[in-house]
Amino acid sequence: MNTKNPTALTPHNHDSCIASALEKAQQVCQRNNVRLTELRLRVLELVWRSHKPLGAYDILAVLAKEDGRNAAPPTVYRALDFLLEQGLIHRIASLNAFIGCSDPECPHQGYFLICNQCGITLELHSDKVSKSIQRAALEYDFQISHEMVEVVGVCPNCKV
Amino acid sequence: MNTKNPTALTPHNHDSCIASALEKAQQVCQRNNVRLTELRLRVLELVWRSHKPLGAYDILAVLAKEDGRNAAPPTVYRALDFLLEQGLIHRIASLNAFIGCSDPECPHQGYFLICNQCGITLELHSDKVSKSIQRAALEYDFQISHEMVEVVGVCPNCKV
DNA sequence: ACTAGTATGTTATATTATAACAATTATGTT
DNA sequence: AACATAATTGTTATAATATAACATACTAGT
Ligand SMILES: [Zn+2]
Ligand SMILES: [Zn+2]
Ligand SMILES: [Zn+2]
Ligand SMILES: [Zn+2]
Secondary structure, three states: OOOOOOOOOOOHHHHHHHHHHHHHHHHHHHHHHOOHHHHHHHHHHHHHHOOOOHHHHHHHHHHHHHHHHOHHHHHHHHHHHHHHHHEEEEEEHHOEEEEEEEOOOOOEEEEEEEEOOOEEEEEEHHHHHHHHHHHHHHHHOOOOEEEEEEEEOOOOHHHO | OOOOOOOOOOOOOOHHHHHHHHHHHHHHHHHHHOOHHHHHHHHOOOHHHHOOOHHHHHHHHHHHHOOOOOOOHHHHHHHHHHHHEEEEEEEEEEHOEEEEOOOOOOOOOEEEEEEEEOOEEEEEHHHHHHHHHHHHHHHHOOOOEEEEEEHHHHHHHOOO
16 A cells, blocks of 8 residues: 655655644644544544555554554544545545645645556645636636646656 | 536537537547447437436436336446547546536547536636646656546526 | 533445456357 | 357446444533
């Protein structure tokens, strides 16, 4: 499940990256006046520990194996729903999987580059993509509430 | 399952729209030297008959009810896979559903505006969106093989 | 301590999708 | 036409993802 080179596209220390993500999450939840419980924090950590999108049942399996917590699906899905609501993770629709948000303090839509070789997934922050979608929607008098952009292909590390 | 105003975003006669879609499909398949069988044609027609994305099990239900054809899931999924391969339909990942392609003769990625009130779904053809995504991917040296853009919101007809 | 609200546990089930193998149908060759 | 081959569809079973409904436990404010 782990990628060959998890830090390929985001050169940094992964442990400290997780730690800072969890810290940010604490702040976000404090500001939003919601409770980042032990379970929710743990699920967020597991999602962050993987640079590949993680499925709900993958999370369940880790909880069972590493925590001895025999949780049922609703437990995990509720935690994921909470994290989604707080903008701490994104759902990748094309993979039925979840990934940590790289900038939860600034609300935004999720644009992703997904490598179909190694699974690594990078969150894009592109104003140009955002603007072009907004303009296109405007042409049709369509009022946007949520955008999903998922680009599948080959990451630099997996190119020959 | 049918929308209140299926022709809202695409003002045309729906029957003739379906007919022309099926005709185009015949041509595409002839050119590609593949067989658009009775089943495949029927599934394509059902997908086209709905301006809302249609689920595989919705199709199964119609086949059972209208055609007395007690097909099992693989039958429908295989037909859908064929239609996807030939570019005659798109899959909407966020809805686990399928919709007819508005321009199967010219290969392209699927960009969609999806109304969360009435379900109507419009396929965008936007070079600007396409270019902006390509540029963003290029910045990361990411080689695109497939793009998905799904924009959820409120269509003009459903606005107050 | 009491209460209301929030979160989690638990059981059952719904929804979407595929694997594996059998039967049928279409196509090209003798 | 008879045959061999490949493509398509049928059939059964099951995998993978997600939610409904209700019970229990925990938290925070009174
Ligand atoms: Zn994000
Ligand atoms: Zn890769
Ligand atoms: Zn299309
Ligand atoms: Zn609408």
